[in-house]
Amino acid sequence: MSFPYLVKRIIQMVLTIFLALTLSFVLIRALPGNPAERFYGDPRIPEEVKEQIKAAFGLDKPVWMQYLHFLKQFAKGDLGVSYTYNRSVTSVVLERLPWTLFLTAVPTVVSMVAALKIGVYIGCKRGKLADKLISCVAFALHSVPTFWFALLLVLFFSFKVGLFPLQGMFDPKTEGFAKFLSLIHHVFLGWLTLFLVNTPSFAVYVRNMVVSILGEEFIITARAKGLLEREIRKRHILRNALGPLFSMLTLRIAGMLGGAVLIETIFSWKGMGLLVLEASRNSDYPLLQATVMITIVSVILANFFADLLQTLFDPRVRFE
Amino acid sequence: MVKRVSLIISILVLCTSIFGSYLNVAVLGDIRSLNPFLVKSSAERIVVGYLYETLLGEQNGKIIGILASDWAVDFSSNSLTFKIADRKFHDGKVVTADDVVFSFKYILEKRLPLGPILAYLVGAEKVDEKTVKLTFRMMNTSMLSFAPMAIPIIPKETWEKIQAPMEFPNIEKPVGSGPLAFDKLSPQTVTLRFFKDHPNASAKLDGIIFHTVQDETMGFLGLVKGDYDYLYWDLDPALAKQVLDNPSKYPNLRIALTDGGSVNVILFNHRKAPMDDVNFRKAVLYAINYKEIIDKVYMNFAQPASIGLLPKSLKELFLDSVGIVSQDVQLAKQFLSKSKYGKETLKMLVSTDKQAMEMAEYIKMYLKNLGINVEIDAQGPEGLTTKLKKADFDLALYSYNLGSHPEMIFYHLHSSRGTIKDGQVTGFNYGGINMKELDSALESIWMAFGDEERVQAFKNLQKLLGEIVPVVPLLIPANVEAYSVKNFSGWVVSESEGVMNTETLKNLTSVK
Numbered sequence: 057m058s059f060p061y062l063v064k065r066i067i068q069m070v071l072t073i074f075l076a077l078t079l080s081f082v083l084i085r086a087l088p089g090n091p092a093e094r095f096y097g098d099p100r101i102p103e104e105v106k107e108q109i110k111a112a113f114g115l116d117k118p119v120w121m122q123y124l125h126f127l128k129q130f131a132k133g134d135l136g137v138s139y140t141y142n143r144s145v146t147s148v149v150l151e152r153l154p155w156t157l158f159l160t161a162v163p164t165v166v167s168m169v170a171a172l173k174i175g176v177y178i179g180c181k182r183g184k185l186a187d188k189l190i191s192c193v194a195f196a197l198h199s200v201p202t203f204w205f206a207l208l209l210v211l212f213f214s215f216k217v218g219l220f221p222l223q224g225m226f227d228p229k230t231e232g233f234a235k236f237l238s239l240i241h242h243v244f245l246g247w248l249t250l251f252l253v254n255t256p257s258f259a260v261y262v263r264n265m266v267v268s269i270l271g272e273e274f275i276i277t278a279r280a281k282g283l284l285e286r287e288i289r290k291r292h293i294l295r296n297a298l299g300p301l302f303s304m305l306t307l308r309i310a311g312m313l314g315g316a317v318l319i320e321t322i323f324s325w326k327g328m329g330l331l332v333l334e335a336s337r338n339s340d341y342p343l344l345q346a347t348v349m350i351t352i353v354s355v356i357l358a359n360f361f362a363d364l365l366q367t368l369f370d371p372r373v374r375f376e
Numbered sequence: 377m378v379k380r381v382s383l384i385i386s387i388l389v390l391c392t393s394i395f396g397s398y399l400n401v402a403v404l405g406d407i408r409s410l411n412p413f414l415v416k417s418s419a420e421r422i423v424v425g426y427l428y429e430t431l432l433g434e435q436n437g438k439i440i441g442i443l444a445s446d447w448a449v450d451f452s453s454n455s456l457t458f459k460i461a462d463r464k465f466h467d468g469k470v471v472t473a474d475d476v477v478f479s480f481k482y483i484l485e486k487r488l489p490l491g492p493i494l495a496y497l498v499g500a501e502k503v504d505e506k507t508v509k510l511t512f513r514m515m516n517t518s519m520l521s522f523a524p525m526a527i528p529i530i531p532k533e534t535w536e537k538i539q540a541p542m543e544f545p546n547i548e549k550p551v552g553s554g555p556l557a558f559d560k561l562s563p564q565t566v567t568l569r570f571f572k573d574h575p576n577a578s579a580k581l582d583g584i585i586f587h588t589v590q591d592e593t594m595g596f597l598g599l600v601k602g603d604y605d606y607l608y609w610d611l612d613p614a615l616a617k618q619v620l621d622n623p624s625k626y627p628n629l630r631i632a633l634t635d636g637g638s639v640n641v642i643l644f645n646h647r648k649a650p651m652d653d654v655n656f657r658k659a660v661l662y663a664i665n666y667k668e669i670i671d672k673v674y675m676n677f678a679q680p681a682s683i684g685l686l687p688k689s690l691k692e693l694f695l696d697s698v699g700i701v702s703q704d705v706q707l708a709k710q711f712l713s714k715s716k717y718g719k720e721t722l723k724m725l726v727s728t729d730k731q732a733m734e735m736a737e738y739i740k741m742y743l744k745n746l747g748i749n750v751e752i753d754a755q756g757p758e759g760l761t762t763k764l765k766k767a768d769f770d771l772a773l774y775s776y777n778l779g780s781h782p783e784m785i786f787y788h789l790h791s792s793r794g795t796i797k798d799g800q801v802t803g804f805n806y807g808g809i810n811m812k813e814l815d816s817a818l819e820s821i822w823m824a825f826g827d828e829e830r831v832q833a834f835k836n837l838q839k840l841l842g843e844i845v846p847v848v849p850l851l852i853p854a855n856v857e858a859y860s861v862k863n864f865s866g867w868v869v870s871e872s873e874g875v876m877n878t879e880t881l882k883n884l885t886s887v888k
Contacts, residue, residue, distance in 0.1 A: 088758040092489070109489040112542065140416055141408045142545040155563065215597050222598050228565040228585055229398070321590045326563040330590065334406060338416065 065363075069356050076352040077345075081126060084344050085119055091139045091339040113139060126345070135349075136342035140334065145346045148331070153350075155225070156327030159243060159319065160312040163250035168305055170255050175262020176289055176297065182267050191263070194256030203318040206249040210322065213245060220245050223324040246323045250316065254308075261304065265297045272296075299369030303362035310351075310358030397886045398567070399584045399864060401876075402595040402604040406588050407566050409545040412528035412552070413488045422608055423566050423586055427466075428528035428552035431458050431476070432520060434780055435872065438692065438827075439520060443471060443529055443553065449825050454498075454515040456524065460506045464573045465531045466557035473502040478532035480510060480523065486541050490527070497523055516822035517830070518783050525781075529553060555881070556584060564588055576878045580885050600626060602862040606876060611858045613675040619858070628862035632869040634855045635689035637779010639681050642724075642739070642848040643772040646794075647808045649716045651770060656715035657845045660771075661701055662708035663746045664739060670851050673734045677856050681849035684838025688852070689779050689872060692831055695838040708746050721749040725769035728754050732773050735850070739773075764806040766799060772806070773850075782834065786818045789846060809846045863887055 092109045110116045114125070129136060135145040178187040214222045221227075226238040269275065270293070278288050317329035328347060335344035403419040412428045415421050431444040441447070445461040463471045480500035483490055496519065498511040512519050531551050538544050550558045555576045556568035569583035587604060589595040596615060598604045611619075611631065619626045642660060644651035651657070666680045679688070684698035726736040733754060740750045750771065755763060763769055776788055787793050791810040793803025801808070817837045824830040857875045859867055866883035869875055 088762075108487065112487060112489050137543050138408075142411055142414055142543055143409075144543075151563075210594075210597075215601060218601070222601060222603055223589065223594050224564050224587065226562065228560065228562045228567055322594065324564055324588065324590050324594065334408075 065360060069360060072356055073353055076356075077130070077349060078123075080348045080352070081123055081345060082119070084341055084348070085122075087336070087339065090115065091341060093339075135346045138335075138343040139340045140338045140343065141340075145342045148343060149328075149346055149350065152326060152328050152331045155325065156312065156316070156320075156329065159246050159325055159327055160250060160316055161309070163247045164254060164305070164308055164312065167251050167254040167258055168301065170251075171258030171262055172294070172297070172301065174255070174259040176266050176293060178259070179263040179266025179270065180285075180289065180293070182263075182270070187263070191260065194260050197252060197256040198260070200253070202249065202253050202316075203322060205253060206245070206319055206322045209245050209249055223322070225325060242323075243325075246319050246325060249319060258301075258304070262297055262301060265300060266293055269293050269296050295369070299366050302365045302369065306358045306362040306365065307355070310354040397580065397582045399581055399606070399881075399884065400587060400604045401584055401606045401608055402587050402589050402598060403608045404589060404592065404595065407561075407586065409547065410550045410558070410561075410566075411541065411544055411546040412530065412550075413483065413490060413541060418609075419586070419588055423568070424528070425554070426556040426568055426584070427550055427554045427558060428530070429463075429554050430526065430528060431524035433525060434521075439525075443476075444524065447524070449515065451515055453511060454513065455509050455511045456519065457503065457507060457509045458524065460508065463553050465553050466551045466571055467531070467534075468573075469531060469533070471529060471553050473505055473508045475532045476500070476508045476529055477502045478536065479527060479529045482530070482535060482541075483527065488541060517825060518786065518822060521781050521783060555878075559583060570881075576881070578881045578884065580883075581881065596858070599858055599860050600629065602628065602860060604860070605863055606859045607857070608876070610853075611856045613677040613856060616677060616856045616858070617675045628860045630859050630861055630867065632855075632857040632859065632867075632875045633677065634857070634869065634871055634874045635679070635687060636852045636855050637687050637689055638775045638777045639685055639687055639852050640735070640773065640775050640850040641681070641685075642850060643769070643774045643807045644847065645767060645770050645772075645807050646810060646846070647767060648770060650718070651722075651807075653716045654844060655711045656717050657848065659708045659712035659715055659717075659746065660743065660748070661845055661848045662704045662711065663742045663748070664848070664850070665703040665742060666700070666851060667702075669735055669738050673731055673738065674851065674853060678851045678853045681852050682838070683842040683845070683849060685776070685778070685785065685841050685847070685849050686782060686834065686838055687779055690782055690834075691872075693782055693834040695835045698838045698842045703742075705746065712746060712748070717748060719747075719749065721751050722770035723753050724750050725753045725755065725760065725763055725772035727760050727773065728756050736773055765801055767796060767801055767806060767808060769806075774806070774847075783821060785837070786822060789814060790818045791815050807847065811844060811846065813840060814844060814846065861887075 090110075092106075092113045092115055107116065114122065117125075126136075135149075137143065138145050138148050141148045174190060178190045181187045210222060214220045221242050223242075225242050226235055227242075230238045275288065275292055278292055283291075316327070317333055319325065320327045320329040321333070328350070331343070332347045334340070335347055403422055405417040405419040407419050407423055408416070409420065410424060410427065412424050415424050429442050431442060432447065433440050433442045441461065443461055443463060444458040446459040448457045449455075450457065458476070460471060460473055460476060465471060465475075477500045480497060482488075484497065484499075496512050496514065498513055501509050501511075503509050510523055512522075529552075534551055535541075547561050553571075553574070555571060555574040557571040559567040559569045561567075564587060566586045566588075567583060568586070570577040570581060586608075587598075589598070592609065592612065595604065595607050595609075596611070599607055616631050616633075619629050619631050644657055644660075646652045661683070670676060670678045670680065680700040682688070682694070682698055683701050684695055686694050688694050724736060724740065726732050733752075736752050736754075740752060743750050753763070753769065764772060764774070776785065778785055787804045789805060789809050790803075791805070791808075792815075793801075794805030794808040794810060795802050796808070817833070817840050821830070821833045821837060824833040855874050859875055861867065863886065864884045865887055866880070866885050867875060868877065868879040868883055870877045870879065
């Protein structure tokens, strides 16, 4: 990647982030509802007091003034104070982010590893029974809605068999190592759901890539050189498949930061997904703005890193 | 393999857990802050309600002292004087007049978004160590609920250091004077332990763990499984029926049915004809088959509402003689023929909530049978509020919550709350009811401080409502509470307070 190209990409990224922030600022404020409204619920409140309440939330000023104030604070790294949490948005987000990563990162990474193994295997066995059978199961699993799948697992493993807790993050009565074990116990079904939902799509993606790589000339050359099938898979197929797969992983990680809303709702897991939902339900503008911003920035950065990874894994790829 | 690993983890977790007799209660929603001045969700309201106390409260329509042992009204100075009871905060310090004065002044000084207080409270002053005087811009009974029933008393020593209360979540160590004291907060739970110096503290229980859940069904499954002992929300009538019809399937579950405090009504837009005509309103009143709606929509978990609007749960204030109305199509037709109705199609505003929609369909059918054409206008919560505020409806399905504060009826029916300014209704009288006799009956409630005077004022109002029918009372959904006897025994169902009452908390004993 050349230096001028890098500078151009960074300028593009900054502009995209700025545009996305502006757009999200306007759209969030165009949503029905008003954060101060929940304090109007009391029918005894006179009109003039309603105005005072609006002022307490800084909502008495025109939107463009609110926007300028937001940009000024954003430049200072201040994301504001959450209307619902009554504390800095940064502290709320930093508290939630690790929980989401804990819930989503483990099954995603394990899924990737499993998908790589399965995908290469069925790709090499293209058209055979194993390929047909695994592809069929993978498509079936991939078509199942995540929330429905999670509910089935909960109903069976938690409610019927009683192996896992129905929901929650850990037993509040536990401390130390017991708390850690309780955490694993609580997160396991969430992990299992994400693993079972993600692996088929990753595996089919790898399989298709392997099928296209198998037709490449360097594979024919490797076979002609008399390399063992195992070595061809390891040295040629796997290496070429890793690039696009890592790009996909990077984008997935970016998506994870936004949270797995449905899984978090079903398991009452207090991560970013539920935070976004809560913020929008409560018209908590600073919090909603921050969560949207995290998703925007992480997707843009992930795209950038995905491109970088492409150049690392495939020397044919050049960005000039 | 999965089964084994899970079993080992379960045993390890169980062995290392710190055992204690804690009641597990599920609350719907989130607990983000325990700042008593900035309560935003029902879950927060429940927990804050156990941590903090107010000067006065209301029980069965009667005003009772909580932190105040006695109180008096002085009309000449528009003031209320309170004697503070001998009580302590959770940190062991005594609740004094200084704390009470500080609590009220703090709200005024920090301009906290507590509307009625900012609007009507002039000041608070200490008379002596145990006496406080609150002064208002005007004096009526609603002042009792404005400040003494709404404002939590906070310890001065802690809160005077908090300069920006709007940015204070109060989740580190909240100190109040309520029956439960703060223990710890986790992302999904709040643990409170009983404050032994409180007169209503339980001697048998250590405390309560409040679990926040996002979904009612998951909460119900948790109750069936025994993870929770009580659900802090009204159970869906269909689920409640299922539990009651299949006791062998749910051996540990119990359903408590108590009188509700919310009255479902049909609002009329009195600003338009024929809704301004009492004959038309009476035609609607007699056209409806209340029993059928209660049976089909509420599975019998509701009771017909009195034409006097007040729920039966208000015992002393409730006037039995006004009574309920039954469907009488002939009478309805007579009233309709005398009314101004001229075959136009009327728009009925309804929430998209399942029960409201079903109820609307039944009402539409009854009115059609009578010859009144109705078109349903279903709206989500935001749309419904917007249309009500703009008075953009002919009829509307609405609910008055009168069970805890019957004086609130003033704000729903008084003409001063139904005027339109800048295209919006200024108060909660969305229908724009404007009747002199009704206004004066409502005003007399405001000035009735004595018990007898208050009872009489409410009875007069109920009689009048039966005659003028400003709204059609439909039904009062019952409070449907679900609890489990798997882990605790000794639940007491109080007719007025339901299951989670002081007696229950004092009585509960761990089965283990």
